[in-house]
Amino acid sequence: MPRSVVPWEIERRTLVKAGDKTNPRYGHKPAERPAEEYIRYGVINLDKPAGPTSHEVAAWVKRILNLQQVGHGGTLEA
């Protein structure tokens, strides 16, 4: 049976269509965003503990960081 392609093993090459530069006056490299913005556009790779639901864990993160909206990428209950 042929093993189907595992998404995290796909190798991609970059194809160049045109050349241009980016103006440093606009935007930021993701790692260089100002702190407040860095947090608001941030993701935490959290090790979910046993016991609480994914939803509860996200709510705790929200309280710890004092944020308005915290979500999670895929329930870890089943």
Added chain:
Amino acid sequence: MTGVLPVTLEESRKIVQALLHSGKEYVCVMKLHGDATEKRVNEVLEEFEDTIYQRPPLRSSVKRQLRTRKIYYIDFLEMDGRNVLFKVGCEGGTYIRKLCYDIGEVLGCGAHMQELRRTRAGPFIENGDIVTLHDVAYWFMEWQQQKDEKILRKFIQPMEEALALIPKIYIRDSAVDAICHGASLTAPGVLSLETEINNGLMVAVFTLKGEAVALAKAVASAEEILNMEHGVVAKTERVLMPRGTYPKCWKSGEA
């Protein structure tokens, strides 16, 4: 159930859909309800290394209709009496509890999921930058006291990291703001793109600074886009960057 749970802060919630559809990897302890030989367990696990049918369990958050999910691999790790330890790589939305039940049915003795740890969700892996709730509380307190941005980077990653496995299209500064207003991406705005892009596939539209602008659906393959001079190459589905981050460079209708 423990392990990798990507938590999105504020604006990054917009990339949740990309994470939900991303592949997952789990390490699972399955408890057999009767005796089975290691050889037989191996054979049955191998049978499930395929596209499988699953009906979501009674207690689930989606409509309970039969659907298919890909199991990329199941690696048998260890067996102790009736406890079977295995690692499974699968498509997002695969129910491992259901998978264990079905493996038990094929074995004939029955089985249930005893313990589960997620070791990957899309690009996020447990050996990478994973942090505990305690780490989050500790580093956040440190950050508040020292205001050193290096501390933030110890436990928070830019949302772009969550898009690492999605093929990207890099665009000109001048094309950015139109996308932020929901416009489709057209060929002249494209600077470079990754292979393995196909019609209907989700792509991430990025600036040359590596910032995510939007999630979009490609309407042509990478090779086709490379040779296009005009026309839509991807339809914007979810805007990630606020309007006005880059200057507006298009003409308004009434001008």
